[in-house]
Amino acid sequence: xxxxxxxxxxxxxxxxxxxxxxxxxxxxxxxxxxxxxxxxxxxxxxxxxxxxxxxxxxxxxxxxxxxxxxxxxxxxxxxxxxxxxxxxxxxxxxxxxxxxxxxxxxxxxxxxxxxxxxxxxxxxxxxxxxxxxxxxxxxxxxxxxxxxxxxxxxxxxxxxxxx
Amino acid sequence: xxxxxxxxxxxxxxxxxxxxxxxxxxxxxxxxxxxxxxxxxxxxxxxxxxxxxxxxxxxxxxxxxxxxxxxxxxxxxxxxxxxxxxxxxxxxxxxxxxxxxxxxxxxxxxxxxxxxxxxxxxxxxxxxxxxxxxxxxxxxxxxxxxxxxxxxxxxxxxx
Numbered sequence: 315x316x317x318x319x320x321x322x323x324x325x326x327x328x329x330x331x332x333x334x335x336x337x338x339x340x341x342x343x344x345x346x347x348x349x350x351x352x353x354x355x356x357x358x359x360x361x362x363x364x365x366x367x368x369x370x371x372x373x374x375x376x377x378x379x380x381x382x383x384x385x386x387x388x389x390x391x392x393x394x395x396x397x398x399x400x401x402x403x404x405x406x407x408x409x410x411x412x413x414x415x416x417x418x419x420x421x422x423x424x425x426x427x428x429x430x431x432x433x434x435x436x437x438x439x440x441x442x443x444x445x446x447x448x449x450x451x452x453x454x455x456x457x458x459x460x461x462x463x464x465x466x467x468x469x470x471x472x473x474x475x476x477x
Numbered sequence: 478x479x480x481x482x483x484x485x486x487x488x489x490x491x492x493x494x495x496x497x498x499x500x501x502x503x504x505x506x507x508x509x510x511x512x513x514x515x516x517x518x519x520x521x522x523x524x525x526x527x528x529x530x531x532x533x534x535x536x537x538x539x540x541x542x543x544x545x546x547x548x549x550x551x552x553x554x555x556x557x558x559x560x561x562x563x564x565x566x567x568x569x570x571x572x573x574x575x576x577x578x579x580x581x582x583x584x585x586x587x588x589x590x591x592x593x594x595x596x597x598x599x600x601x602x603x604x605x606x607x608x609x610x611x612x613x614x615x616x617x618x619x620x621x622x623x624x625x626x627x628x629x630x631x632x633x634x635x636x
Binding site: 359 | 517538539540544547550560567568598
């Protein structure tokens, strides 16, 4: 199996700006949309397929935060598949924050999103002595090729130890 | 049936502030969200979490975001605001980890109110949201644009 190195297995210094990955695709089911909606965004357009028809959305749509959560799962699964080396998780960096997040189009039951990730910058910062910041632009496209979701996130990667 | 008390975008003014109730996250809540959406060691396993940057088992940052949305939704529904979701987040920072037993509540401050664009049915309000734990420490801060209905259908203006 092809093992492409990824964030977890590389030091900050070894991760190049411009690197591009396709995490994969995910199809949202009605059941999952409703389950997430009931827990975290209880409005009829996220929880009730019939009542949702009578809203401005004309049907059930996924909570935007559900799309974010699925993005995270796609990234974690991608790392699991492609990371080599460190297994104890100690070098897993935390997210610092994100900006310019836009939910551009509704995601409905049966829609399939494809998630892409591009490293756009490595800001010159050292966090708690040993972490660097990897800035990426993340996008998701539906099955019609429409951009439905995008944001820029900063995630920590461990810097190589001083020799 | 509407009692005429529903609040639409034009009823909201910059400077208006909302205080939410609190939601306490249990270990089970943290593990369940992590298993579904963020299965990384520091959200799933005490030993790995202790050795991680967080120093202990903590909630996924996206779980904290989702809880923020629940707090916001419940508060706006109780205030009879016609919330139609969100179009985006200008910026968000994860400031502190959220551990099991932490009680999260939120302050929502309206900074801008924008009328509908073109023929859309909703206005927009820009809000600064500060989610804090029981010690009063901010765990996330963000700015988000919320979509608020205009009441056109209730007013019978169709056709």
